[in-house]
Amino acid sequence: MIRVDGRTLRCADVVTAAATEGPLAIDVSIAAMRAAEHAWKLADELSTRREVYGRTTGVGANKDDLITGGESREHGLRLLRSHAGGSGDPMSPDQVRGMMLIRLNQLVAGRAGISPELISALAGAVRGGALPLVHRLGAIGTGDLAPLAELALALTGERPWLEGGVPPVSVRAGDALAFMSSNAATLAExxxxxxxxxxxxxxxxxxxxxxxxxxxxxxxxxxxxxxxxxxxxxxxxxxxxxxxxxxxxxxxxxxxxxxxxxxxxxxxxxxxxxxxxxxxxxxxxxxxxxxxxENPMISTVHQDAYHHxxxxxxxxxxxxxxxxxxxxxxxxxxxxxxxxxxxxxxxxxxxxxxxxxxxxxxxxxxxxxxxxxxxxxxxxxxxxxxxxxxxxxxxxxxxxxxxxxxxxxxxxxxxxxxxxxxxxxxxxxxxxxxxxxxxxxxxxxxxxxxxxxxxxxxxxxxxxxxxxxxxxxxxxxxxx
Missing domain, CATH: 1.20.200.10 (Fumarase/aspartase (Central domain))
Known part of the structure; x- marks a missing residue:
């Protein structure tokens, strides 16, 4: 049983997950999931009173483009679709499985501001041994944007699963960049x-x-x-x-x-x-x-978002x-x-x-x-x-x-x-x-x-x- 709480994941756990074909026994901390939900609610509230990168703005050089509240969900989907441009050979199954476990563990640390539904869908995919199609090329050490966008779109039902799968979930406002803001694929390898x-x-x-x-x-x-x-x-x-x-x-x-x-x-x-x-x-x-x-980091302790x-x-x-x-x-x-x-x-x-x-x-x-x-x-x-x-x-x-x-x-x-x-x-x-x-x-x-x-x-x-x-x-x- 691998404990997933955002604090205690071991390198040996990643090796175990990578080598496990099929269902994986994981214990996702209930307390950590509650903390992640609090961060999600805070992120939504912060987006109504200040600029939050990737939520109320575009990304990269589009950081000064403001996104109105009604466009947030479609903006998130556009971000995922545009960034899911990985290329080359498929990433090895063991690396994909390791990436999924690491990303899940990072998300339950409770600073991403991601919707609980998306986290639960990822947990279900990890637990069930589902394997999405993820391409090898698309990162340079400043965030595994392409691989994680491909994973996110698989969770929404827009991209294929090579093995298994989970019921599609919706992307909420602010989910897109928060999900991609990680080097989980690189860390897995x-x-x-x-x-x-x-x-x-x-x-x-x-x-x-x-x-x-x-x-x-x-x-x-x-x-x-x-x-x-x-x-x-x-x-x-x-x-x-x-x-x-x-x-x-x-x-x-x-x-x-x-x-x-x-x-x-x-x-x-x-x-x-x-x-x-x-x-x-x-x-x-x-x-x-x-x-x-995740950039920005949502801090429930300080009730604010930090760009970093x-x-x-x-x-x-x-x-x-x-x-x-x-x-x-x-x-x-x-x-x-x-x-x-x-x-x-x-x-x-x-x-x-x-x-x-x-x-x-x-x-x-x-x-x-x-x-x-x-x-x-x-x-x-x-x-x-x-x-x-x-x-x-x-x-x-x-x-x-x-x-x-x-x-x-x-x-x-x-x-x-x-x-x-x-x-x-x-x-x-x-x-x-x-x-x-x-x-x-x-x-x-x-x-x-x-x-x-x-x-x-x-x-x-x-x-x-x-x-x-x-x-x-x-x-x-x-x-x-």
Missing amino acids: ATLAAMRLDTLTRASHAVGALTYIALDGNPEAYATPVHEARPHAGQVACAAELRRLLGMHHTPKPGRRIQDPFGLRAFPQVQGPALDAIHYLRDVLAIEINAST AHFHTAYVSTALDQARATIHQVAELSVARLGDLLEPEFTGLRPFLASGPVGSSGVMILEYVAHDALTELRQAALPATLGTAVVSRGIEDHASFSTQAARAATAASYAYQQVLACELVAAVRALRLRRAELVDIPARDAYDLASAALDESMDDRPLTEDVHRAVGVLDELARI
Whole structure:
């Protein structure tokens, strides 16, 4: 049961909603619905005695065009129809479901001034698993106007549902802009990508631990005194996790080398920033999915409307840019460790972990696959925040591009999991070839799990299925 009260929605709830095909168990706070109704009544009353953007005026560069009371409802419908101009491919079902839950949660925070009927219709759609047709293109990080307009028109019966549906509701005066004043679609994709990256970074500890064992790594790089000397939170956490996975409860034996390659030796220093960046990104998203972003904001406490710029999502875009940049560095280390696993000087095994006749290629192709994926990740890691846009006749003269940053985060998570899978396939093969008997440590559980999923054959053969299976076990490795 997901609690929807405008205050306590979690990123994990968004992931659950996105993955749920069909009805979703939600508990919409009755008190929150009452607060939303009070804000709706106040917004109507305020519109009779002062200018309220989007209710008594046009929007964007039309902000000075006054709308009379009798035209308000038709004005709202025109706003939705004109803004429902999304294009490109349909938005993915999981993102649409996440968007709908986030928007519902924001609306029941009680500062939008939206009619209770429209909120209830959205709640019914979320609860029933209804899926509207929403297009992917139409936002630049200053409000997901096109996707949310398409959703609103589906609730009114003017646009199609791909799955399910709800009885059509009327748009009341002031509903249109208030419904669109959110970045819920962007936040949905950002949240799904952030949670995926969080899972992959946790899985990478287990993958890195298996590579460490296969390469007879030097434990001094993870020693507690080392990381107490420069105690960045993520770095300290990474080193501690490697010590746990490798059973380093006491001073361990020295490794084969006085100093390992950077892929092993600098793992905490490179992984640490990624852990910190993802932690910060999740904190930002936890605020955003429970935030009241409607412009204007209707305050029942102060009995007034406030015009503002909460639609601007610089926090989200910059946090996403930072997360992708740090993930790229972590992925570079994974590819470096993969190269070490194919080098006899580090493993004592044949080149490319081959086991067949002379000239066998073993897992040579994994380097090519990993570097291909890493190149895609590098492109996805480029900052989305270095450009801007001037729209609506110059009135809106800056954009965060958080929407594009979120899309890039989705691409980065896909590429990163391919990189990790390549390293995992090679690490398991190296341990098999060494006939390593792992002692009773958490890393052995990781090995048993991955080994059970991967083909035991050492012959030269296509490794496509091995990489696919390795991707499939990363979620479980993250929980070890």
